[in-house]
Amino acid sequence: MAKIWFVQQGEWPTDKPPAQQLAFPQCTTKLGPLCFLGELPPAPRVNDDDERLTLFKDSGYVLIEGGEDELKGSLDWRAGYYIASFAPDEAKKRLTD
Numbered sequence: 001m002a003k004i005w006f007v008q009q010g011e012w013p014t015d016k017p018p019a020q021q022l023a024f025p026q027c028t029t030k031l032g033p034l035c036f037l038g039e040l041p042p043a044p045r046v047n048d049d050d051e052r053l054t055l056f057k058d059s060g061y062v063l064i065e066g067g068e069d070e071l072k073g074s075l076d077w078r079a080g081y082y083i084a085s086f087a088p089d090e091a092k093k094r095l096t097d
Contacts, residue, residue, distance in 0.1 A: 003065040006088040014043040030094045031084035039080040059087035
């Protein structure tokens with residue numbers, strides 16, 4: 001299962017438990033497209049040094065960890081951390097639909 005955190009600027013997301021867990025394919029359907037941030041471990045600190053994150057700078061981010069077990073053998077995805085295409089408020093709505 002993929003782990004999902006809702007985080008704000010400057011937070012270390014894995015300092016707290018994930019807000020939700022969901023199969024990675026469902027994450028891509030409900031929250032994609034996803035932007036790859038980095039490989040496992042460690043979890044990246046969410047900050048504005050990364051140009052890919054400027055879209056959600058004021059509203060927060062949705063960080064997804066795709067584990068090696070679930071993504072092993074995938075041609076499209078690799079284990080690591082991804083940022084969703086939606087801010088936390090919109091992502092929460094999409095995850096409950």
